[in-house]
Amino acid sequence: MQCVSVIFLISIKSFVLASIYGQTCSLDEYIAESYFKKYHSFIEREFDNFIANKIPLGSYKLLEDKNLVTVKSISRNVIGEGSHRWLSSSMSLKFPHELKRELTASSCEVVVIERLPSGVFTDPFELQHFVQRGVFTDAAVFGDTNLELPSFRSNQTVVEIHMSIDSKVLLRDEDESEVILKVPLHARYQPLGHGFSRVEFGAPNIFTCCSSTEQDVTKKLCQPIPTSLIPEKKASPLMWEIPCGNKEHAAVVSAVTFGFAISTALLIVLTSVSYSRQ
Amino acid sequence: MAEITFRSVLLLSAVFRVVLILYGEWQDAHMAVRYTDIDYFVFSDAAALMASGKSPYERSTYRYSPLLAFLLMPNSFLHQSWGKFLFSASDLLVGLLIHRILKLRGVPEKLSTYSAMVWLFNPFTFTIGTRGNCEPIVCSMILWILICLMKDNPIQAAFWYGLVVHLRIYPIIYALPIIIILDPLCFQHSKKPALVQWSFRTSESSLDSSSAEIIGFWNFFRSLITWRRVVFGILSGTTFLILTGLSFYLYGWDFLHEALLYHLTRTDPRHNFSIYFYHIYLHYEHEFSILEKLISFLPQFTVQLILILRFAPDLPFCLFLQTVAFVAFNKVITAQYFVWFFCLLPLILPWSNMRLKWRGLACVSVWIGAQTHWLMWGYLLEFRGKNVFLQLWMASLLFLAANTFVMINVIRNHAFCPLFKPSSSKSLKDD
Numbered sequence: 001m002q003c004v005s006v007i008f009l010i011s012i013k014s015f016v017l018a019s020i021y022g023q024t025c026s027l028d029e030y031i032a033e034s035y036f037k038k039y040h041s042f043i044e045r046e047f048d049n050f051i052a053n054k055i056p057l058g059s060y061k062l063l064e065d066k067n068l069v070t071v072k073s074i075s076r077n078v079i080g081e082g083s084h085r086w087l088s089s090s091m092s093l094k095f096p097h098e099l100k101r102e103l104t105a106s107s108c109e110v111v112v113i114e115r116l117p118s119g120v121f122t123d124p125f126e127l128q129h130f131v132q133r134g135v136f137t138d139a140a141v142f143g144d145t146n147l148e149l150p151s152f153r154s155n156q157t158v159v160e161i162h163m164s165i166d167s168k169v170l171l172r173d174e175d176e177s178e179v180i181l182k183v184p185l186h187a188r189y190q191p192l193g194h195g196f197s198r199v200e201f202g203a204p205n206i207f208t209c210c211s212s213t214e215q216d217v218t219k220k221l222c223q224p225i226p227t228s229l230i231p232e233k234k235a236s237p238l239m240w241e242i243p244c245g246n247k248e249h250a251a252v253v254s255a256v257t258f259g260f261a262i263s264t265a266l267l268i269v270l271t272s273v274s275y276s277r278q
Numbered sequence: 279m280a281e282i283t284f285r286s287v288l289l290l291s292a293v294f295r296v297v298l299i300l301y302g303e304w305q306d307a308h309m310a311v312r313y314t315d316i317d318y319f320v321f322s323d324a325a326a327l328m329a330s331g332k333s334p335y336e337r338s339t340y341r342y343s344p345l346l347a348f349l350l351m352p353n354s355f356l357h358q359s360w361g362k363f364l365f366s367a368s369d370l371l372v373g374l375l376i377h378r379i380l381k382l383r384g385v386p387e388k389l390s391t392y393s394a395m396v397w398l399f400n401p402f403t404f405t406i407g408t409r410g411n412c413e414p415i416v417c418s419m420i421l422w423i424l425i426c427l428m429k430d431n432p433i434q435a436a437f438w439y440g441l442v443v444h445l446r447i448y449p450i451i452y453a454l455p456i457i458i459i460l461d462p463l464c465f466q467h468s469k470k471p472a473l474v475q476w477s478f479r480t481s482e483s484s485l486d487s488s489s490a491e492i493i494g495f496w497n498f499f500r501s502l503i504t505w506r507r508v509v510f511g512i513l514s515g516t517t518f519l520i521l522t523g524l525s526f527y528l529y530g531w532d533f534l535h536e537a538l539l540y541h542l543t544r545t546d547p548r549h550n551f552s553i554y555f556y557h558i559y560l561h562y563e564h565e566f567s568i569l570e571k572l573i574s575f576l577p578q579f580t581v582q583l584i585l586i587l588r589f590a591p592d593l594p595f596c597l598f599l600q601t602v603a604f605v606a607f608n609k610v611i612t613a614q615y616f617v618w619f620f621c622l623l624p625l626i627l628p629w630s631n632m633r634l635k636w637r638g639l640a641c642v643s644v645w646i647g648a649q650t651h652w653l654m655w656g657y658l659l660e661f662r663g664k665n666v667f668l669q670l671w672m673a674s675l676l677f678l679a680a681n682t683f684v685m686i687n688v689i690r691n692h693a694f695c696p697l698f699k700p701s702s703s704k705s706l707k708d709d
Contacts, residue, residue, distance in 0.1 A: 082661035084660075243665035245556065254561070257557045260675050261607060262577055271686045
């Protein structure tokens with residue numbers, strides 16, 4: 001009951017805020033979408049500010065004083081080999097026992113917003129394929145979505161993935177559950193260097209969101225996961241080493257490439273010219 | 279051994295393709311690695327956009343003519359596999375056209391059937407159509423153009439040529455040999471040009487060809503402008519311009535950038551079979567100078583020009599060599615480009631003196647070996663994350679060497695046979 005009143009209060013607050021800012025509640029599907037509508041390009045600090053302050057303006061509202069679903073621990077990893085890997089976030093969730101029924105009725109999900117460094121990208125069409133197969137409820141990429149540019153010509157992207165917390169999990173007796181969210185990643189061509197180029201991942205924003213319907217308007221109530229839970233970037237940096245071209249090869253490679261092209265072309269020309277049509 | 283009829287070969291190929299398409303559906307639904315070509319999803323998305331009245335270019339990486347998206351519109355309202363059936367049907371049509379061309383050139387039934395089987399049962403080609411790649415459509419158009427030319431129908435040939443260049447650009451390299459072959463010496467008023475029959479390939483053809491060469495060459499400069507050449511040029515150019523103009527009118531700069539300019543200016547720093555990929559990657563941070571662009575264009579251009587000048591009268595042979603050379607010296611090479619010459623390969627086999635034992639097998643294994651070797655380094659780079667750029671680039675050099683080896687062997691063992699018989703010297707007055 002207390003939870004419902006909090007939801008109600010927050011929705012009034014957001015309505016008032018929206019009126020003050022002269023905006024009606026937009027029904028953005030994604031948290032990051034509201035940011036990109038306003039800022040066009042990704043700037044880390046602006047984005048942090050936005051997450052901290054501006055979310056209540058959209059259809060998303062931050063729930064600060066009441067816990068719906070809490071996250072007990074998170075571990076993050078880059079898994080796989082080669083140019084196609086996964087950024088995996090494994091979270092152990094805890095549900096307040098008394099709210100289970102409400103949580104089952106309103107669909108709850110984990111929302112992860114990853115800021116990808118410019119050396120890697122995620123393919124929006126591949127994400128859609130996962131959405132179609134029901135792995136994610138929603139997924140979108142914001143920012144630089146040109147998949148084919150090498151990293152020195154591309155910018156950072158932001159990926160937002162929604163994964164529903166299965167209602168079956170909530171119906172079980174346990175109050176805890178493990179959710180693993182894997183974002184498929186692909187390496188871009190790296191700037192030239194020696195051997196490998198190191199790509200480091202920053203901390204994500206993770207929310208647990210539950211939707212509620214009031215006066216025929218569906219709102220999502222979101223709660224950020226305390227950053228203290230997210231593994232420290234400095235203590236255990238999450239990184240990926242991607243092979244890169246060696247600048248010292250440049251002179252030899254260019255000379256041999258053109259020399260080889262010219263000689264093979266010459267061979268074909270000579271064979272054609274000396275060919276007798278007998 | 280029971281006689282293999284072409285009809286049964288075609289039927290078997292059709293059943294085989296249907297089974298592969300159905301298998302592909304199963305693999306897509308059950309396995310992590312999909313059977314369907316990634317481009318097929320791109321085509322399908324673009325077609326769905328078009329069906330809903332939007333621009334197909336809203337789908338990023340859609341880099342084809344809007345006609346392709348139009349052809350695939352039934353994907354969104356009939357069945358998602360519509361395109362695969364369409365492409366595989368074109369793939370079968372290619373087999374049929376190969377057989378037809380060889381019959382027209384007087385190749386015995388058995389040899390024509392065996393040659394067509396080189397296309398129909400080539401693992402490269404049947405997987406490409408069933409995985410949803412559009413190249414078989416382009417191949418069938420190229421072969422149809424050849425048939426139109428052989429049947430003295432330059433108007434239809436010109437229409438299809440304009441269309442195919444609009445669709446895929448690369449057949450522009452065939453313009454010059456086609457113009458050369460529309461030789462007034464071979465074409466007379468109200469008379470179909472005589473095709474040189476396969477059975478004459480060793481005896482009289484050498485005589486014919488030498489005269490064709492002297493007169494043809496002389497003629498090429500003397501009476502460059504003839505009725506057929508002008509009609510072909512104007513009509514194919516007009517078809518190309520109308521289709522391209524219409525696409526531009528409908529989809530604007532998106533179309534021009536994605537479907538045309540992208541292919542003309544494409545330089546890909548990501549690894550591919552081309553010898554240039556590592557050079558491009560190493561210099562990607564600065565723009566290429568005109569001199570560099572010219573140097574890399576020169577080998578490709580020279581080889582094309584010489585092949586045309588030497589072999590144009592034997593049109594199928596000339597087109598085959600041109601395509602192999604074009605792909606081998608290109609700045610970007612992907613496996614789907616190989617289909618461009620695979621559809622022409624059966625057209626030259628009956629004129630080759632190369633025996634399968636052992637020179638033929640040597641060519642096949644050198645080509646496949648060099649490619650497998652490249653794929654191994656490609657796998658280590660892409661799927662194991664090893665830094666093998668240098669080795670991969672060397673494998674590309676080896677692959678170009680293999681292509682050159684095959685081309686040289688094919689040329690040296692080919693019995694030159696012009697497509698048309700020069701009628702007589704009096705035909706100079708024609709046109």
